[in-house]
Amino acid sequence: MNQSLFxxxxxxxxxxxxRGIIDPLGRPAPKRFAVxxxxxxxxLIDALKAGFPTLVKLxxxxxxxxMALVFLRAHPPKSRILMLYGGDLPSFLEEFQPVAHLGYxxxxxxxxxxxxxxxHSADSAPLPxxxxxxxxxxxxxxLRLTLAPSLRLVRSRWPVASIFAANHAGGPAPKxxxxxxxxxxxxxxxxxxLLPTGGAEFIAGLLAGKTLGxxxxxxxxxxxxxxxxxxxxxxxxxxxxTK
Amino acid sequence: MFDYAQGLPxxxxxxYKPQHFQAILDNANPVGWLEIHAENYMxxxxxxxxxxxxxxxxxxxxxxxxxxxIGGEGPLDRDHLQRLRHLCDWLNPASFSEHLAWSTHDGAxxxxxxPVPYTMVTLARVxxxxxxxxxxxxxxxxxxxPSTYIAFAETAMGEVDFLSEVARxxxxxxxxxxxxxxxxxxxxxxxxxxxxxxxxxxxxGEVHLGGHHEDxxxxxxxxxxxSHGAEVLGPVWELYARVIDRAGPLPTLIEWDNDVPDWPxxxxxxxxxxxxxxxxx
Numbered sequence: 001m002n003q004s005l006f007x008x009x010x011x012x013x014x015x016x017x018x019r020g021i022i023d024p025l026g027r028p029a030p031k032r033f034a035v036x037x038x039x040x041x042x043x044l045i046d047a048l049k050a051g052f053p054t055l056v057k058l059x060x061x062x063x064x065x066x067m068a069l070v071f072l073r074a075h076p077p078k079s080r081i082l083m084l085y086g087g088d089l090p091s092f093l094e095e096f097q098p099v100a101h102l103g104y105x106x107x108x109x110x111x112x113x114x115x116x117x118x119x120h121s122a123d124s125a126p127l128p129x130x131x132x133x134x135x136x137x138x139x140x141x142x143l144r145l146t147l148a149p150s151l152r153l154v155r156s157r158w159p160v161a162s163i164f165a166a167n168h169a170g171g172p173a174p175k176x177x178x179x180x181x182x183x184x185x186x187x188x189x190x191x192x193x194l195l196p197t198g199g200a201e202f203i204a205g206l207l208a209g210k211t212l213g214x215x216x217x218x219x220x221x222x223x224x225x226x227x228x229x230x231x232x233x234x235x236x237x238x239x240x241x242t243k
Numbered sequence: 244m245f246d247y248a249q250g251l252p253x254x255x256x257x258x259y260k261p262q263h264f265q266a267i268l269d270n271a272n273p274v275g276w277l278e279i280h281a282e283n284y285m286x287x288x289x290x291x292x293x294x295x296x297x298x299x300x301x302x303x304x305x306x307x308x309x310x311x312x313i314g315g316e317g318p319l320d321r322d323h324l325q326r327l328r329h330l331c332d333w334l335n336p337a338s339f340s341e342h343l344a345w346s347t348h349d350g351a352x353x354x355x356x357x358p359v360p361y362t363m364v365t366l367a368r369v370x371x372x373x374x375x376x377x378x379x380x381x382x383x384x385x386x387x388x389p390s391t392y393i394a395f396a397e398t399a400m401g402e403v404d405f406l407s408e409v410a411r412x413x414x415x416x417x418x419x420x421x422x423x424x425x426x427x428x429x430x431x432x433x434x435x436x437x438x439x440x441x442x443x444x445x446x447x448g449e450v451h452l453g454g455h456h457e458d459x460x461x462x463x464x465x466x467x468x469x470s471h472g473a474e475v476l477g478p479v480w481e482l483y484a485r486v487i488d489r490a491g492p493l494p495t496l497i498e499w500d501n502d503v504p505d506w507p508x509x510x511x512x513x514x515x516x517x518x519x520x521x522x523x524x
Contacts, residue, residue, distance in 0.1 A: 001360050001395055003316045007348035010355075020360075020396035023460060024432040031461040032430075035392040035468060039355045047354070076351040080310030080323055081285045120286030123293070149287070188290035 009033070010040050011073050044072040047082045052089065052112040057167045058105065067096065083120055086113060104158035111160050111181060111192055114152035118183045118190035121150035126236035135241060141213030145206050146240030147232070150185035153203055154192070161194035184235025193231055198223030203232075250448050251276050251303055251337045251494035253520060255513035258307075258498050264294050266506035271302070273517040274510060276337065278305040278496050285326050295334070303337040305449065305496070306330060310352065313372045313386070314345035314359040324379040331380050338449055338494070340385035340418045341376065343369065343406065360395035361405040366412075373413040385448045386410070387418035390426040390455075390469035402427070403441045410446050417443065420451035421483045422475065422498075426467040430460075435482055444490040452483055452516065453498035472501035474512060484519050492520045 005018035023029040045068045049056050056064045075088045090109040099105055126148075135143060154160065157178040164181075165171030180200035181192040195203070198219030205215025216223065232238050254275030259267075267274070277298055284295055298304065308327060311319065331339055344356035359365045376384055388406060400408075410417055419442060428435035454473030460466040475483075475497070487493065497512045 001397065003345060003348050003357075006357065007351065007353060010353055010357075011351070021393050022396055023462070023464075024394050024430070026394075026396070027462070029393050029461055032392045032466065035458070035466070036355055036357060040353050043354045077354065078350055078352065080312075080320070080347065080352045081282050081326075082352075082354060083283065083286055120289050120291070123288040150289070185289075188293065 010037050011076060013037065041069055041072065044077065044082075044085070045069060047077075047085050048072070048089070051084075051086045051116050052109055054108050054112050054164055054167050055089075055105065058108060058163075059099070067093075067099070070096070084113075084116060089113070104156070104160065104163060107154065107156040107158050107160045108163055110154050110156075111164055111183075114154050114183050115190050115192065118150040118152050118185050119188075121148075121185070124148045124150070124239040126233075127238050127241060131241065132233075138243075141211060141216070142243060143212050144209060144242045145212065145232075145238050146242070147203070147206055148185065148235075148237045148239050150183075150190060151203075151207075151235075151237050152183040152190075153180070153200060153207065154183070155180045155200050161192060164192055182231070182235075182237075184232070184237050186234070186236045193235070195231075196224050196227055197221055199228045199231075202228060251305055253492035253494055255516040255520065256303075256305065256494060256496045257509055257513055258496065258500060259298065260503050261291065261294060262503065263506045263509070264297075268297070268301070272510070274513045276303040276305060276494065278307050278498075281306050281308040281327055281330055282310045284330060299334050304334050305338040305340065305494075306334060306336040308339070308341040309356070310346060311341050311372075311376065312345045312347040313341055313376070314343055314357070314365065314369055315347055315372075316345070316368070317348070319372050319375055320347070324376065327376075328380050331382065338385060339380060339382055340387055340449060342387045342389060343409075344389050356389055358389060358391045358393060358395070360398045361400045361402060362397055363399070366400075366405060366408055370409050370412040373409065373415050377413065377415065383414060383416060385416040385418040387420055387451065388423050388427075390420070390423040390430075390467075392430055392466060392468075394431060401441075403438060403443075407443050407446075410443065416448040417446045418449045418451060419444070419447045419486065419493075420453070420498075421486060422451065422453040422455055422479050423469060425479050425482055426455050426469045429465060429467045435478075436485065439482060439486055444486065447490065447493060450483065450486065450493045450495045451498050452479060452495060452512075453500075455479075470501060471498050473499075474508075475515075480515070480519070483516070487519055495520065 009015040045065050048068045077085045090106040093106040159174040159177045159179045161179045161181045162174035180195040183190050183192050201218040202215045205218045252275050256276035259277040259279050342356050424435045452475045453471045455467045456470050458466045495516045
């Protein structure tokens, strides 16, 4: 038995079965082989459903499963650790003809994926409040903040935060808007937060190791620094500070 | 902490599911140990690892790998072995087990336990891989008998002979999945009782019990599917009682991975195993 042919036939329903696969009486056994084909597909579809719950809500279970089958055949997992399987799904969706006109789907998939990454990220302890207090009065612009490894940033020209809220928290119907979200995990449960204007540029600057001042300069237009820092502090996302 | 030199306790255990965390901490009775799928605990942090930190202080843990691909034609993945080693070094589990199966080919992980033909070539490869695993982990492993749906024209020996010879060459122990014996026996036209009577029970460090469902093959013949998604069925309990009668009490896992029930239903399955392990009177 050749495992390359076996594996190829698992992922491609039109591929011929490897030779020598039989039933106990020595007869060809395509339906028996199909049990493996079905298990591979259904177990990976289940993994994707678990990983992209917002996408499942938007597309419906039936369509999602059909889409996932096309995806997994072209993009089988590369890792034996399935908790993050589906990293290629957002870009796949951008090219997937049946839903290519629904441009927001890929970004919603990015939010789902970022939430899952955050869930499994390393733990971290927030900077103690006394350390913050100590820094006030110094040259704040020169400080660099270390953010929690569970923080994720998703920028979108679609109202991804509103779409997410409408599907999970019964939020109002989304209106056209570009929305950026930051995903914060105060303890174990990550959640997306809508960022005010300039917030994403600012946080991207911090993530790139720039100082507070340099990060502020990246933001175009007015920026509500107190609101953004308040969000990060409430989300226990500032874990270190250096001068 | 626990003394793991003797392996898992000869009590019922269950496959750990996060939704049972609080119920287990409140009252795990009659469950005496927990099994985890290694690959679910290879993230960097978060709730899964935090829960495991609590559980490992209270219960003997069995680490059950599902992604090593011991039956694979290619070499074992060194990075994955290192991750397993890291997990075992942390948990100091009472048992580490993996499958007689393959799941990875050419960089793709297929997420299923795929069958191997029983030939001298496969035997040598599997034995080499188990040597490598036991060396990398610094501990003896248990190898689990598979559930299978197809046969291979090239198969040249029986499954029990194959497993016995792998164990003889490598010194590994065996994980006897009684549901798999019933499923494979039905699917491969052999008598599960004869299989179990020939099985080297003195090498068994753990028993698995799980649910299956029924389908039919290309010729309308009954084909059983190992689904881990339902209660253990009557014929499997009967085979299990026969094993315990012959071998004495063994660590016994209720394996319920899909459509996972609430804790009371799972605990009731464990209690049923407990009654067979420790018959009244």
